[in-house]
Amino acid sequence: MTRLRGLAGFMVLALGFAPLAARAGESVSKELVGLWAAKRHFGPEVRGVLTLEKDARAWTAQIAGRTAVVRVEEDDFSFTLPDNKGSFRGRRKNDRILGHWIQPGSTNLGYGYATPVTLEKQASDRWRGTVTPLDDDMTFYLPIKVNDDGTLGVFLRNPQRNVGRFLDVEHIAIEDGKVKLLKRRSKEGPETVVAEGSYDPRKKILSISIAGGGAYDFRRASPEEEAGFYPRAKQAQPYAYRAPAAGDEGWPVAGVDEVGISRDGITRFVQMLIDTPMDSVHASDIHAVLIARHGKLVLEEYFHGFERNQLHDTRSAAKSLTSVLTGAAILHGEPVGVSTPVYKAMGRTTAPTDLDPRKQALTVEHLLTMSSGLDCDDSNDASLGNEDTMQEQTKQPDWYRYTLDLQMVRAPGEKAVYGSANPNLLGGVLARTTGRWLPDLFRDLVADPLQIRRYAMNLTPTGDAYMGGGVRFCPRDFMKLGQLMLDGGRWQGRQIVSPEWAQKSVAPLYALRKLQYGYLWWVIDYPYKGRTVRAFFAGGNGGQIVLGVPELDLLITFFGGNYSDPVLFVPQRVYVPQYILPAVN
Numbered sequence: 001m002t003r004l005r006g007l008a009g010f011m012v013l014a015l016g017f018a019p020l021a022a023r024a025g026e027s028v029s030k031e032l033v034g035l036w037a038a039k040r041h042f043g044p045e046v047r048g049v050l051t052l053e054k055d056a057r058a059w060t061a062q063i064a065g066r067t068a069v070v071r072v073e074e075d076d077f078s079f080t081l082p083d084n085k086g087s088f089r090g091r092r093k094n095d096r097i098l099g100h101w102i103q104p105g106s107t108n109l110g111y112g113y114a115t116p117v118t119l120e121k122q123a124s125d126r127w128r129g130t131v132t133p134l135d136d137d138m139t140f141y142l143p144i145k146v147n148d149d150g151t152l153g154v155f156l157r158n159p160q161r162n163v164g165r166f167l168d169v170e171h172i173a174i175e176d177g178k179v180k181l182l183k184r185r186s187k188e189g190p191e192t193v194v195a196e197g198s199y200d201p202r203k204k205i206l207s208i209s210i211a212g213g214g215a216y217d218f219r220r221a222s223p224e225e226e227a228g229f230y231p232r233a234k235q236a237q238p239y240a241y242r243a244p245a246a247g248d249e250g251w252p253v254a255g256v257d258e259v260g261i262s263r264d265g266i267t268r269f270v271q272m273l274i275d276t277p278m279d280s281v282h283a284s285d286i287h288a289v290l291i292a293r294h295g296k297l298v299l300e301e302y303f304h305g306f307e308r309n310q311l312h313d314t315r316s317a318a319k320s321l322t323s324v325l326t327g328a329a330i331l332h333g334e335p336v337g338v339s340t341p342v343y344k345a346m347g348r349t350t351a352p353t354d355l356d357p358r359k360q361a362l363t364v365e366h367l368l369t370m371s372s373g374l375d376c377d378d379s380n381d382a383s384l385g386n387e388d389t390m391q392e393q394t395k396q397p398d399w400y401r402y403t404l405d406l407q408m409v410r411a412p413g414e415k416a417v418y419g420s421a422n423p424n425l426l427g428g429v430l431a432r433t434t435g436r437w438l439p440d441l442f443r444d445l446v447a448d449p450l451q452i453r454r455y456a457m458n459l460t461p462t463g464d465a466y467m468g469g470g471v472r473f474c475p476r477d478f479m480k481l482g483q484l485m486l487d488g489g490r491w492q493g494r495q496i497v498s499p500e501w502a503q504k505s506v507a508p509l510y511a512l513r514k515l516q517y518g519y520l521w522w523v524i525d526y527p528y529k530g531r532t533v534r535a536f537f538a539g540g541n542g543g544q545i546v547l548g549v550p551e552l553d554l555l556i557t558f559f560g561g562n563y564s565d566p567v568l569f570v571p572q573r574v575y576v577p578q579y580i581l582p583a584v585n
Contacts, residue, residue: 035143036206037225038216042136044103046086054125095121100439103133113456114439134456141229142218144172155281162563164281169194179208228305231274239271244300249476250451250492251297259293265583270301284570285561288475292555311456311472312559315540318471322423323505323520324481327497328445329430336433338365345429346404358408366412367426368519369510373410376419387420397461400428416510416517420468423520427467438465449494452477479557482546506536526577543568552584
């Protein structure tokens with residue numbers, strides 16, 4: 001996804017890639033060897049206490065020194081700050097106003113995000129709450145070492161988007177205060193300049209123009225920054241298992257011994273993650289691993305500076321959220337079902353005379369199973385419905401309409417082809433049939449009953465939630481979606497989706513990418529102690545995984561930063577079968 005979860009507009013500034021001649025006798029500055037780090041904060045500017053208040057003339061909103069007139073229609077409140085610095089929409093329910101803050105888009109974050117805000121009643125005409133938008137930060141790590149030939153080897157790591165994997169720099173050259181990051185396009189080819197900058201030896205600052213927004217100032221990494229680069233720290237202590245601490249988000253906690261998981265096996269696994277050398281941009285980059293069994297959280301470990309209350313990008317793993325939201329809407333009695341005609345539900349009641357009859361046959365179930373037949377293949381750059389193609393074009397900002405206007409390349413239900421436009425269009429069907437804004441629908445039907453209080457839903461150009469992936473969650477909250485599937489659609493005794501929906505969601509309905517696919521959930525088989533067990537998982541770029549094994553009543557969650565790198569598959573292909581499952585009794 002280009003704007004919402006890809007490089008987000010990142011471009012190398014040193015264009016042209018002029019070859020750099022070989023440097024005979026290049027000197028190595030030993031003072032540069034080591035880890036350097038740079039971080040920039042791009043906003044958003046507006047955050048903090050939000051107050052809605054009525055005077056003799058009108059309702060007004062105040063936040064971060066800014067004021068706006070509030071539009072009130074019965075129990076609905078909304079406003080937009082001047083210069084589009086942010087907006088709010090919410091509805092009064094008893095002594096609270098439940099709503100969402102909509103932060104503006106940016107180069108890094110795409111078209112913006114909606115985050116939940118609850119305003120409490122302070123007086124008859126005064127309400128107050130706190131806006132906590134999604135931070136727009138970019139961090140880069142630059143480890144420098146001396147190569148065997150005396151040159152300076154280097155690579156870039158970027159936890160937010162893995163930009164370094166695309167730049168793939170290998171060498172840093174410094175001459176007369178000028179800095180160049182270089183790489184080879186082939187082993188035999190000449191080095192080319194990827195990015196340039198300067199070095200101030202007095203201040204010990206490397207200023208390098210890596211991406212849009214100006215130069216990044218690299219300084220020697222502090223111990224805190226080292227803990228963000230290495231899995232734990234440069235010199236980490238040996239791992240000792242501890243059961244997760246109890247929280248207020250609804251997860252019961254226990255020790256691994258209490259649920260039949262080997263403490264020694266889990267200790268070896270986590271120690272292996274801590275010992276993973278960060279010697280390449282392609283090294284496995286695990287941000288979090290959590291395990292629950294029999295409905296109890298028994299392992300929760302974070303790496304590279306990430307922590308429990310930090311929102312993390314879920315990428316395409318959030319497609320499974322679209323399935324859960326659809327099932328919740330059906331259970332709630334909304335006028336939508338698996339047989340709902342998509343074209344009609346989206347308001348196309350008067351069909352053109354030349355409309356492909358296959359498009360009229362398209363139903364919600366086809367979107368759930370990626371078998372729509374629409375020309376939306378994310379693996380094919382020539383497909384007009386390819387996610388990147390859809391998001392890069394500017395002619396049609398309404399992505400629902402863009403998808404509906406795609407050609408049919410096969411009959412619905414004939415074959416599953418992975419295309420993010422399918423679940424996003426399903427989000428459009430949910431919005432149209434329920435008459436609800438998707439962030440509000442998600443909050444009421446999924447977030448509140450699952451005790452999810454913090455999240456950030458990425459938005460489309462037209463301001464609705466993008467349901468093809470990219471919603472941000474705290475790790476404990478996102479793994480609740482997998483527990484729902486294990487527990488027949490229930491969370492802490494409350495039915496969120498029907499048992500039938502939970503069962504079919506993780507059933508192998510279609511073959512897709514050498515795996516099986518259900519209702520926006522993947523299905524895979526694993527070897528386990530001389531036999532095979534079936535698992536389901538939500539999977540997203542970078543290594544975002546919520547994986548359940550019903551036969552073992554086991555739930556495994558990973559978050560990672562290996563975006564667009566094949567190493568992202570290591571957790572489900574290596575860590576699960578070789579480390580975690582053998583530890584489960």
